[in-house]
Amino acid sequence: MNTKKLSEIWAKYRPVLIMIVFIIVAECLSRKFLTVNNIMNVLNQTSMNAILALALTTVILTGGIDISVGSTLAFSGAAAAWLLRAGHSTVLAVIVALVIGVAIGTLNGIFISRWNLQPMIVTLATMSIFRGTTYLLTTGSPISVSNPAFKMIGGGKLFGTIQVPIIILLVLAVIMHYVLNNTPFGRHIYSIGGNEEAAYLSGVNTKNVKAAAYAISGLLASVVGIIMTSRLSSAQPLAGQSYEMDAIAAAVIGGTSLRGGQGKVVFSIVGALIIGMLNNILTLLDVSTYYQTVIKGIVILIAVMIDAKSN
Amino acid sequence: MRAKKVLGIVLAGTLTLSAMSMSAMADEAPRIALLMASMTTEFFVQIEAEARAYAEEVGVDLEVYTCDNDSAKELANMETILSDAPDIILYTPNDSDAATVCVEKANEAGVPVITFDRGSNGGEVVSHIASDNELGGEMAGEYIREIFPDGAKVAELQGILATNVAQLRGAGFNKIIDETDNLELVAQQSANFDKSEGMTVFENMLQAHDEIEAVFAANDEMALGAMEACKAAGRDDIKIVGFDASPDAVVAVEAGDMAATIAQLPVKIIDTTIDTAIAYLNGEEVEKEIGVELQLVTQESLAAETEAE
Numbered sequence: 001m002n003t004k005k006l007s008e009i010w011a012k013y014r015p016v017l018i019m020i021v022f023i024i025v026a027e028c029l030s031r032k033f034l035t036v037n038n039i040m041n042v043l044n045q046t047s048m049n050a051i052l053a054l055a056l057t058t059v060i061l062t063g064g065i066d067i068s069v070g071s072t073l074a075f076s077g078a079a080a081a082w083l084l085r086a087g088h089s090t091v092l093a094v095i096v097a098l099v100i101g102v103a104i105g106t107l108n109g110i111f112i113s114r115w116n117l118q119p120m121i122v123t124l125a126t127m128s129i130f131r132g133t134t135y136l137l138t139t140g141s142p143i144s145v146s147n148p149a150f151k152m153i154g155g156g157k158l159f160g161t162i163q164v165p166i167i168i169l170l171v172l173a174v175i176m177h178y179v180l181n182n183t184p185f186g187r188h189i190y191s192i193g194g195n196e197e198a199a200y201l202s203g204v205n206t207k208n209v210k211a212a213a214y215a216i217s218g219l220l221a222s223v224v225g226i227i228m229t230s231r232l233s234s235a236q237p238l239a240g241q242s243y244e245m246d247a248i249a250a251a252v253i254g255g256t257s258l259r260g261g262q263g264k265v266v267f268s269i270v271g272a273l274i275i276g277m278l279n280n281i282l283t284l285l286d287v288s289t290y291y292q293t294v295i296k297g298i299v300i301l302i303a304v305m306i307d308a309k310s311n
Numbered sequence: 312m313r314a315k316k317v318l319g320i321v322l323a324g325t326l327t328l329s330a331m332s333m334s335a336m337a338d339e340a341p342r343i344a345l346l347m348a349s350m351t352t353e354f355f356v357q358i359e360a361e362a363r364a365y366a367e368e369v370g371v372d373l374e375v376y377t378c379d380n381d382s383a384k385e386l387a388n389m390e391t392i393l394s395d396a397p398d399i400i401l402y403t404p405n406d407s408d409a410a411t412v413c414v415e416k417a418n419e420a421g422v423p424v425i426t427f428d429r430g431s432n433g434g435e436v437v438s439h440i441a442s443d444n445e446l447g448g449e450m451a452g453e454y455i456r457e458i459f460p461d462g463a464k465v466a467e468l469q470g471i472l473a474t475n476v477a478q479l480r481g482a483g484f485n486k487i488i489d490e491t492d493n494l495e496l497v498a499q500q501s502a503n504f505d506k507s508e509g510m511t512v513f514e515n516m517l518q519a520h521d522e523i524e525a526v527f528a529a530n531d532e533m534a535l536g537a538m539e540a541c542k543a544a545g546r547d548d549i550k551i552v553g554f555d556a557s558p559d560a561v562v563a564v565e566a567g568d569m570a571a572t573i574a575q576l577p578v579k580i581i582d583t584t585i586d587t588a589i590a591y592l593n594g595e596e597v598e599k600e601i602g603v604e605l606q607l608v609t610q611e612s613l614a615a616e617t618e619a620e
Contacts, residue, residue, distance in 0.1 A: 038518045045511050140350040237351040283515035289501035
């Protein structure tokens with residue numbers, strides 16, 4: 001009876017339990033790990049990958065994928081920096097960046113849903129297109145930003161301890177959790193990922209729902225672009241390159257199935273936290289870069305194996 | 312008498328020949344291909360601009376190819392270049408090991424290669440022209456030693472470990488740290504020449520070692536990332552030394568946010584490279600390795616420069 005209950009809890013909260021074990025091990029290895037400062041540091045560093053994990057989870061739930069998020073964030077961030085350098089206001093820069101994110105996402109969504117093209121290929125193409133436009137816009141060099149209001153987005157603190165990106169992540173996580181679990185749109189996303197044909201036959205407008213999922217992904221990527229540009233006080237031409245991989249890894253470690261229909265955005269954030277904590281503890285322990293790369297790969301592999309076995 | 316005549320004929324012959332080759336030169340400017348890893352850093356943007364300007368100035372035909380930091384694409388570019396058969400290739404590879412294949416391809420096709428900035432770990436090159444990166448690393452170490460005569464705990468942000476630029480800069484810096492008893496290296500990690508990674512890695516280093524007093528970053532992007540990390544942590548006491556003297560870093564040095572940066576002289580590097588290429592095509596002997604000087608940039612040196620102007 002008790003073991004049954006335990007295995008139920010394990011099945012339901014697996015990513016969270018893995019994270020708790022991870023935290024305990026990390027704290028044993030370095031007493032500098034569980035300090036308020038360091039936890040805030042990890043949360044802040046992880047917030048960008050976690051928001052991208054929200055984006056990826058949304059499209060992966062439909063059975064798709066979006067590998068253009070790195071380029072989307074770079075281009076929208078560069079656009080914001082470009083506007084700020086030209087003397088425009090923070091509000092305008094942020095709005096334009098978000099609009100660019102939604103536009104790129106919608107473009108992905110339209111190609112994927114209307115033309116029935118493979119999500120991997122469409123987003124591979126837009127990844128290249130918008131990396132290129134980022135090079136063009138930045139002319140290959142970073143665009144510096146000195147606007148103090150804009151810098152608050154990535155560098156500001158609430159009550160003196162909680163960095164703004166953490167707040168942004170929390171707000172977005174609550175919204176996405178609500179949308180996916182408590183609205184018809186959310187149920188449609190899960191049903192498309194479960195069985196698109198069945199969803200279509202039961203009256204779901206599968207094309208619109210899928211396109212909307214990619215638009216959301218683009219929007220969230222542009223939020224990350226704004227945060228990163230603000231945090232670094234500059235837009236980098238190579239910003240976000242290969243970030244989609246860490247975001248996919250976060251979603252998978254959080255138990256999201258790449259086949260679609262299964263997963264929870266909250267757990268994807270937990271997945272992102274596990275990756276962030278791993279990077280952090282390895283640096284705290286002064287593990288050399290060579291080993292860090294190997295260890296990261298092994299941890300992802302173990303997480304996926306646990307997931308496959310439990311299913 | 313007769314000997315003089317023969318000599319005269321030979322002399323006249325040589326003159327005619329050299330005149331012919333000179334007129335051939337004038338008719339057809341040397342065709343030079345420039346193959347670069349990326350144009351996404353200020354350094355390479357400057358190199359590319361100067362290469363075009365200098366090529367026009369000295370009258371050579373220049374074609375520029377880039378590969379977005381992708382070694383596979385670089386190889387494809389090399390094949391494209393070879394099918395066009397230029398007189399010489401100027402090449403700065405994405406990765407020194409992967410470059411071997413590219414250089415060997417050019418060797419097979421019989422087109423001479425001069426590498427600059429990053430070198431190739433294999434194949435035959437006419438010459439390699441680069442800033443003396445090891446010396447630059449030493450200059451950074453010596454500067455930190457100079458501002459901390461009583462010693463300090465220092466950290467190092469390494470570049471992309473597979474590149475010999477990262478290796479040489481690190482080697483030079485570590486040489487000074489090793490021979491200076493009161494400088495202690497407490498943290499050392501790669502941030503892949505990237506600003507965002509530089510910030511994250513240095514934030515983590517500060518969590519582990521809040522006693523860090525100085526940091527050397529193998530390029531300015533990482534140094535600027537470390538600077539943002541210091542600002543966020545309220546640690547403006549930490550002395551940051553970068554490398555490359557990118558415009559943003561120079562601004563930071565001027566404002567006192569960074570202690571110093573080591574200036575490579577990209578204009579000098581590419582000019583030397585093109586000069587060497589022309590000399591080689593004219594049949595002159597060229598050095599196998601040519602080191603280009605570097606410059607320490609500090610708040611004082613910048614002030615002195617503005618004064619001089």
